[in-house]
Amino acid sequence: MTQARWNRDTLNLNRPDLLGQELADDAFRHLRAKLPVYWYQEGRRNVGFWNITKYEDVMFISRHPDLITSSKEIFSAYPRHVPEIDPEADDRGKHLIKMDPPRHDRMRRLVNRGFTPSAVNALEPLIREITGNILDDIERQERVDFVIDVASRLPLAVVCELVGIPKENRPITFHLTNKMLRATEPEYQADVPDEIRGTPEATRLTMHQGIQGMRAHIREHLRDRSAGRPDQLLSLLVDPGDCGTTITDDEIEWFAVLLMNAGQETTRNAISGGFRALCEHPGERRRLQEDMSLLPSAVEEILRWVSPVARMARVATGDVEIRRKQIKEGERVVMWYPSANFDEDVFEDPYTFDITRDPNDHLAFGIGEHGCLGAGFARLELKVMFEELFRRFPAIRLDGDPDDLCSNFIGGVKHLPVRLA
Numbered sequence: 297m298t299q300a301r302w303n304r305d306t307l308n309l310n311r312p313d314l315l316g317q318e319l320a321d322d323a324f325r326h327l328r329a330k331l332p333v334y335w336y337q338e339g340r341r342n343v344g345f346w347n348i349t350k351y352e353d354v355m356f357i358s359r360h361p362d363l364i365t366s367s368k369e370i371f372s373a374y375p376r377h378v379p380e381i382d383p384e385a386d387d388r389g390k391h392l393i394k395m396d397p398p399r400h401d402r403m404r405r406l407v408n409r410g411f412t413p414s415a416v417n418a419l420e421p422l423i424r425e426i427t428g429n430i431l432d433d434i435e436r437q438e439r440v441d442f443v444i445d446v447a448s449r450l451p452l453a454v455v456c457e458l459v460g461i462p463k464e465n466r467p468i469t470f471h472l473t474n475k476m477l478r479a480t481e482p483e484y485q486a487d488v489p490d491e492i493r494g495t496p497e498a499t500r501l502t503m504h505q506g507i508q509g510m511r512a513h514i515r516e517h518l519r520d521r522s523a524g525r526p527d528q529l530l531s532l533l534v535d536p537g538d539c540g541t542t543i544t545d546d547e548i549e550w551f552a553v554l555l556m557n558a559g560q561e562t563t564r565n566a567i568s569g570g571f572r573a574l575c576e577h578p579g580e581r582r583r584l585q586e587d588m589s590l591l592p593s594a595v596e597e598i599l600r601w602v603s604p605v606a607r608m609a610r611v612a613t614g615d616v617e618i619r620r621k622q623i624k625e626g627e628r629v630v631m632w633y634p635s636a637n638f639d640e641d642v643f644e645d646p647y648t649f650d651i652t653r654d655p656n657d658h659l660a661f662g663i664g665e666h667g668c669l670g671a672g673f674a675r676l677e678l679k680v681m682f683e684e685l686f687r688r689f690p691a692i693r694l695d696g697d698p699d700d701l702c703s704n705f706i707g708g709v710k711h712l713p714v715r716l717a
């Protein structure tokens with residue numbers, strides 16, 4: 297690796313095709329070693345963002361919402377944000393994931409009731425049944441697209457169950473999630489004029505269509521629910537019990553939107569990325585298939601290896617110093633999980649895929665205040681899917697090149713051709 301290779305252009309972590317290429321790994325390795333708190337800006341305007349690549353710093357930021365807040369921005373790395381094109385989509389302070397304490401603590405206490413270990417375990421029979429149905433559907437085919445036909449279907453069905461979305465509406469919610477979270481990918485920019493496809497404008501429009509569409513869909517669903525549709529989770533939220541807090545209609549709406557997105561895209565990429573990693577490391581796959589009791593630790597290694605959420609952003613509430621870099625009030629700070637999860641100071645031999653890695657305190661689910669609410673469901677979905685998949689199709693294998701998603705937010709595969717036998 298030569299010094300000359302790294303300059304402002306090669307270290308552009310804002311490029312939409314960043315992930316899925318070796319470039320990202322190399323860039324993260326370089327940043328961790330030389331520039332762990334790195335300011336990136338495009339052009340001459342003094343507008344840019346800080347890149348955080350060390351594990352310890354991601355932990356520090358995640359645990360200090362008083363210094364570096366989620367309430368102003370979390371998704372966009374660059375200081376351009378959806379409300380700039382659509383004030384109606386401004387979810388700051390209404391969305392669990394964009395709240396600070398003390399409101400966040402109170403709301404989290406309320407929603408935690410739907411995500412306890414017993415709530416997760418209670419769903420296992422249903423998750424196994426859904427997985428069985430998905431595998432039944434592909435049984436007679438020789439070749440399938442693992443992402444579309446397998447990995448995406450389980451998380452979609454689970455979040456729809458949680459939110460109470462009827463089965464017939466799963467395809468539309470899938471379509472809308474793709475628009476929201478995969479907006480940088482031209483394949484999901486079908487509803488913008490041909491001449492702008494692949495441009496930042498197409499990304500903005502696609503994301504806008506996704507957010508508006510999903511909100512409208514959820515609003516209609518919530519109206520239906522008041523007409524008597526059963527759904528346990530949202531009903532639980534409406535009833536504050538002894539939590540000492542209540543939730544507004546707007547907050548319920550945003551929470552349902554959050555679950556639809558956070559629960560689907562992430563787990564889809566963990567399942568497909570995990571299957572890919574196992575195929576690309578046949579020794580580890582053999583070890584697992586010979587001893588499925590290794591699955592819980594294999595799932596943790598998959599989560600570390602894939603790091604399905606690549607980054608979350610924050611904004612400094614005042615001046616703060618990290619590793620002798622002065623971060624000023626209002627500046628945007630971006631935490632990179634695929635870098636923290638490969639930090640040589642924390643993980644021994646981080647670029648080795650080891651299904652028995654121990655300890656494995658990865659940050660794939662984030663940490664602190666906003667640490668993933670749905671981690672229990674995600675782990676269970678991965679466990680059930682790999683158990684059932686290898687039981688039914690022990691010889692399933694890749695059958696063509698994976699087609700990586702064009703994104704610097706989600707580490708994912710768009711299509712993964714596989715042969716079942």
Ligand code: HEM
Binds near residue numbers: 358667
């Ligand atoms: C492999 C799958 C998953 C990964 C990698 C993942 C990752 C993450 C990460 C990194 C965060 C932290 C965001 C931050 O600090 O700003 C988060 C938060 C969250 N996740 Fe997940 N997630 C996954 C699955 C799920 C599922 C299945 C659900 C719901 C069913 C879910 C719901 C949430 C929610 C509601 C939050 C916000 C929590 C809060 O702000 O208090 N996630 N997730």
